[in-house]
Amino acid sequence: xxxxxxxxxxxxxxxxxxxxxxxxxxxxxxxxxxxxxxxxxxxxxxxxxxxxxxxxxxxxxxxxxxxxxxxxxxxxxxxxxxxxxxxxxxxxxxxxxxxxxxxxxxxxxxxxxxxxx
Amino acid sequence: xxxxxxxxxxxxxxxxxxxxxxxxxxxxxxxxxxxxxxxxxxxxxxxxxxxxxxxxxxxxxxxxxxxxxxxxxxxxxxxxxxxxxxxxxxxxxxxxxxxxxxxxxxxxxxxxxxxxx
DNA sequence: CATGTCCCCATAGACGATCGACCGGAGCAA
DNA sequence: TTGCTCCGGTCGATCGTCTATGGGGACATG
Numbered sequence: 001x002x003x004x005x006x007x008x009x010x011x012x013x014x015x016x017x018x019x020x021x022x023x024x025x026x027x028x029x030x031x032x033x034x035x036x037x038x039x040x041x042x043x044x045x046x047x048x049x050x051x052x053x054x055x056x057x058x059x060x061x062x063x064x065x066x067x068x069x070x071x072x073x074x075x076x077x078x079x080x081x082x083x084x085x086x087x088x089x090x091x092x093x094x095x096x097x098x099x100x101x102x103x104x105x106x107x108x109x110x111x112x113x114x115x116x117x
Numbered sequence: 118x119x120x121x122x123x124x125x126x127x128x129x130x131x132x133x134x135x136x137x138x139x140x141x142x143x144x145x146x147x148x149x150x151x152x153x154x155x156x157x158x159x160x161x162x163x164x165x166x167x168x169x170x171x172x173x174x175x176x177x178x179x180x181x182x183x184x185x186x187x188x189x190x191x192x193x194x195x196x197x198x199x200x201x202x203x204x205x206x207x208x209x210x211x212x213x214x215x216x217x218x219x220x221x222x223x224x225x226x227x228x229x230x231x232x233x234x
Numbered sequence: 235c236a237t238g239t240c241c242c243c244a245t246a247g248a249c250g251a252t253c254g255a256c257c258g259g260a261g262c263a264a
Numbered sequence: 265t266t267g268c269t270c271c272g273g274t275c276g277a278t279c280g281t282c283t284a285t286g287g288g289g290a291c292a293t294g
Contacts, residue, residue: 015132015251015280021228034242040228047224054281056244061280078290079241098229105222107164111138111157112215132251132280151271171252173273178251195261196270 032081
């Protein structure tokens, strides 16, 4: 039986990781909700899923913390859209958050695969 | 300024990962709560923290799902202790969970570090 | 116009996992 | 006795996510 490696991972495991992904997505420049979600899903080769009900609370949360800032604009499809851009604090937060993510992964992997050290 | 890589990561990010760590810890054989927590912390070089208030609910949860089974015994310090062992279903769950963890890490890293592919 | 469809933002209620702070008991030593 | 350590357990609060639902504006169709 093939290991069925196709089905996507929703937020079940990426608790707290969505913020990180959003911040990273905004590095190249401002984007609105749909684009952010699409980019995360696409760049993860559809392994990651971003639900609307998680995305917008996350965006508001990040804005409240001063890591992103928003402004109204017009989307590529001529729709009113709220764009988000990374703030200076957000860039710093992204760096910190990324290094914590790396440390976490490393630590979990050490538990999962007992090294011979 | 040195990057202060000393402070531990508590459950802020390892939502849903604790189950995985516990299951893996039980592979060599049965263990009781204190030992499980100690092993996770030690094997992660004290990067991971396992709080009592998270550990026992997790153990009960895993037992309810049939992934671990428990029995009363006596600890190395001659204290009454509840030992947990991996069930067959738990071993299967560990394999599945581990592969999902790997897929998640891979996916997040793809978003964090846009590959050139 | 009327209708439908897509795009986009937003919120509400429920849920599940974790956290910090407790508590009780039993072994052991001073 | 007192006090410390080991061990299990629970409670309330908090936080992030999910499913479901809503609305409004742009655009195409007939």
